[in-house]
Amino acid sequence: MMTLRNLPIKTKLIAMMMLSASIGIFVMAVVISINEAVTMRHDIEAELATLAQVIGSRSTGSLTFNDPRTANENLNALATKKDIVYAAIYQEDGLLFAEYKTTAGNSSLQQQDSSRLTRILHFVSAGKFAGTIEVSNDINFENKQIGTVQIQSDMTTFFVKLLRYLSWVVITLLGCFALSFAVSTRLHKLISTPILDLQAVTSTLAKDDDYSVRIPIYSSDELGNLINSFNTMLEQIEIRDQKLAEYSKHLEILVDERTGELTEANNRRIQWLENMAKFLKHELKNASIGVKSSLELIERRSQQPSINIYLERAKKSLNYMNILLTSVSNASSLEAMIYKEPLNPVNLGLIVKSQIDEYKLSYPQYQFIGDIDHHLNIMGNEDRLRQLLDNLVNNAIEHSHLRTPVTVNLLNNAGIAEISVINEGVKLPDDKDKIFDLFVSLRDAGHWKSDNLGLGLYLVKLITEGHGGWVQASDLPDKAGAIFTVKIPQLVN
Amino acid sequence: MEHINNALRFLAVLILTAVISLTAFAQENIVSEDTLKALYSYKFTLFTDWPEEKLTESNDTLEFCIIGKNPFGQPALDTIQGQPAKDKSIHVEVYHSGVLSEESLNHCHVAFISASETHRMTTLLNSLQQFPILTISDIPGFSSRGGMITLIKSGDHIKFEINLGAIKQAKLTMSSKIIELATMVKTSNEERN
Numbered sequence: 148m149m150t151l152r153n154l155p156i157k158t159k160l161i162a163m164m165m166l167s168a169s170i171g172i173f174v175m176a177v178v179i180s181i182n183e184a185v186t187m188r189h190d191i192e193a194e195l196a197t198l199a200q201v202i203g204s205r206s207t208g209s210l211t212f213n214d215p216r217t218a219n220e221n222l223n224a225l226a227t228k229k230d231i232v233y234a235a236i237y238q239e240d241g242l243l244f245a246e247y248k249t250t251a252g253n254s255s256l257q258q259q260d261s262s263r264l265t266r267i268l269h270f271v272s273a274g275k276f277a278g279t280i281e282v283s284n285d286i287n288f289e290n291k292q293i294g295t296v297q298i299q300s301d302m303t304t305f306f307v308k309l310l311r312y313l314s315w316v317v318i319t320l321l322g323c324f325a326l327s328f329a330v331s332t333r334l335h336k337l338i339s340t341p342i343l344d345l346q347a348v349t350s351t352l353a354k355d356d357d358y359s360v361r362i363p364i365y366s367s368d369e370l371g372n373l374i375n376s377f378n379t380m381l382e383q384i385e386i387r388d389q390k391l392a393e394y395s396k397h398l399e400i401l402v403d404e405r406t407g408e409l410t411e412a413n414n415r416r417i418q419w420l421e422n423m424a425k426f427l428k429h430e431l432k433n434a435s436i437g438v439k440s441s442l443e444l445i446e447r448r449s450q451q452p453s454i455n456i457y458l459e460r461a462k463k464s465l466n467y468m469n470i471l472l473t474s475v476s477n478a479s480s481l482e483a484m485i486y487k488e489p490l491n492p493v494n495l496g497l498i499v500k501s502q503i504d505e506y507k508l509s510y511p512q513y514q515f516i517g518d519i520d521h522h523l524n525i526m527g528n529e530d531r532l533r534q535l536l537d538n539l540v541n542n543a544i545e546h547s548h549l550r551t552p553v554t555v556n557l558l559n560n561a562g563i564a565e566i567s568v569i570n571e572g573v574k575l576p577d578d579k580d581k582i583f584d585l586f587v588s589l590r591d592a593g594h595w596k597s598d599n600l601g602l603g604l605y606l607v608k609l610i611t612e613g614h615g616g617w618v619q620a621s622d623l624p625d626k627a628g629a630i631f632t633v634k635i636p637q638l639v640n
Numbered sequence: 641m642e643h644i645n646n647a648l649r650f651l652a653v654l655i656l657t658a659v660i661s662l663t664a665f666a667q668e669n670i671v672s673e674d675t676l677k678a679l680y681s682y683k684f685t686l687f688t689d690w691p692e693e694k695l696t697e698s699n700d701t702l703e704f705c706i707i708g709k710n711p712f713g714q715p716a717l718d719t720i721q722g723q724p725a726k727d728k729s730i731h732v733e734v735y736h737s738g739v740l741s742e743e744s745l746n747h748c749h750v751a752f753i754s755a756s757e758t759h760r761m762t763t764l765l766n767s768l769q770q771f772p773i774l775t776i777s778d779i780p781g782f783s784s785r786g787g788m789i790t791l792i793k794s795g796d797h798i799k800f801e802i803n804l805g806a807i808k809q810a811k812l813t814m815s816s817k818i819i820e821l822a823t824m825v826k827t828s829n830e831e832r833n
Contacts, residue, residue: 208820211686211818217820
């Protein structure tokens with residue numbers, strides 16, 4: 148059954164039609180053959196009965212006048228019937244009166260009995276159609292039974308007729324099968340062609356996503372209605388796709404417009420910030436020069452130590468203000484530069500390696516450990532990447548205990564280049580998501596060793612996002628300390 | 641010794657009784673010639689058809705007339721007397737020698753001409769041929785002289801000759817079932833004359 152299910156629908160339809168027709172024809176042939184065999188046997192029996200009646204009628208004189216010679220002559224007339232192997236006339240009291248035997252009939256019968264056909268027929272018909280047929284008929288004269296005629300016939304004629312009939316049945320069956328096959332190979336198209344068209348179109352749809360195709364309709368039956376509905380569905384999908392394409396195009400235009408507007412607004416904001424930073428730097432620098440010179444004059448002329456303390460405090464504040472102005476100016480400049488500078492293929496492994504070597508020279512009191520994959524390439528700006536590493540390492544040094552290692556790793560994680568900088572020391576604040584924001588510093592909380600304007604990690608975030616990546620910070624799982632991880636997509640090929 | 645004589649006497653009586661019984665049994669099973677001829681004559685009536693008017697003129701008997709000296713013994717006559725034939729029963733009647741009237745002859749369905757009538761057989765046949773009467777006889781040459789059926793003894797069997805011309809002339813019909821058993825003869829003109 149599974150094999151039949153997996154056959155093509157064309158073959159399946161032909162097989163179904165052939166099978167149905169074959170079963171019907173075969174059953175009909177079997178029934179007709181059996182009926183014919185039974186009828187033929189009945190005909191033979193009827194013929195023998197007629198012969199027995201004729202012989203009996205002709206033998207009434209012989210029986211009446213006790214003349215077996217004439218009775219034998221009557222029986223010998225049966226020699227023309229080759230099937231009859233034995234015949235006899237018995238008197239009223241059952242004594243044998245006349246007899247006819249044919250030696251040829253007996254040998255024929257024996258041959259028949261030993262033939263394979265007889266054995267088969269004997270087996271199939273449970274003995275009904277094999278061996279001999281025997282018919283007895285009473286001989287009546289003047290309303291009185293005066294004797295009996297018995298005739299035995301072998302089945303030679305029956306078998307010959309039956310074989311001839313079965314041959315014709317087999318030939319007719321083969322002809323019917325051939326005709327059935329010829330008709331079914333044409334008729335199956337009524338059903339298979341629309342289904343195969345449907346299957347071909349659905350394959351085309353799945354492969355090419357082309358909803359403009361249509362299936363030809365051959366009939367107005369259920370299959371025709373199905374194809375019509377399918378075509379209608381394709382038409383609706385095609386219209387919907389056209390509308391979607393229009394909406395998509397409109398949306399793309401809209402997004403482009405909005406993106407342009409946002410980019411322009413962002414550029415204006417960055418430009419405004421840069422200008423503002425330059426302006427403040429310039430104006431506050433001029434102002435601070437005046438303040439500084441005034442403070443120096445006051446310091447030279449004033450001999451009071453208490454005033455010197457205030458002056459020193461004012462100079463320190465002024466110095467911090469200058470640093471602040473420089474940092475803001477650098478940050479705004481960097482933000483503007485990051486989106487303007489082109490990105491090129493760079494070997495990140497070499498950059499990280501050279502930077503670590505430099506840190507070892509610059510910070511001999513710290514131990515730097517590195518696990519570097521030297522074959523990681525990304526699209527990037529080498530200067531900005533070095534700046535990113537500087538900020539991360541500075542942040543680690545600032546928040547680590549002396550003589551504790553600072554670990555810098557560069558790994559390939561499923562197409563993502565991962566730079567991680569790990570230090571042992573101060574834990575991260577609870578609100579760790581804000582540490583990458585501009586001017587956010589937890590210095591006042593007392594955890595940080597040096598002054599911190601909150602610009603370093605902001606620059607790290609800025610440079611990372613400029614390279615299409617993202618940055619995250621977390622505490623070390625087993626000891627006090629932090630791990631900062633920068634993830635940037637690798638260069639494909 | 642006396643005992644032995646008694647025993648021998650008893651054995652002799654026993655053997656004699658057995659022999660007598662066996663002889664009687666054998667005689668009972670051997671059909672005599674006259675009985676056989678009577679039976680044959682009766683059976684001819686079964687295969688013969690008379691004109692309808694001939695059969696209707698007698699009520700319920702089929703007259704079997706023996707003309708001349710009766711050749712059959714009483715057992716033979718008893719064998720056929722009252723036997724069924726043509727939905728009637730056989731009635732045997734003996735007509736001794738003498739001149740028979742036409743009325744008497746017409747009364748018969750079967751006329752068995754006894755051998756005692758050999759000398760006037762031709763006259764008898766000439767008288768009978770105008771009536772639908774089946775004529776049978778065991779006189780040799782009976783059929784060839786215008787008789788219908790002649791019974792001829794042949795060994796232990798009885799054969800018969802049939803003269804179909806005489807049967808046809810008497811407006812009788814004989815079944816072909818016995819014609820094939822008989823020897824066909826024709827009327828010899830010399831004999832008739």
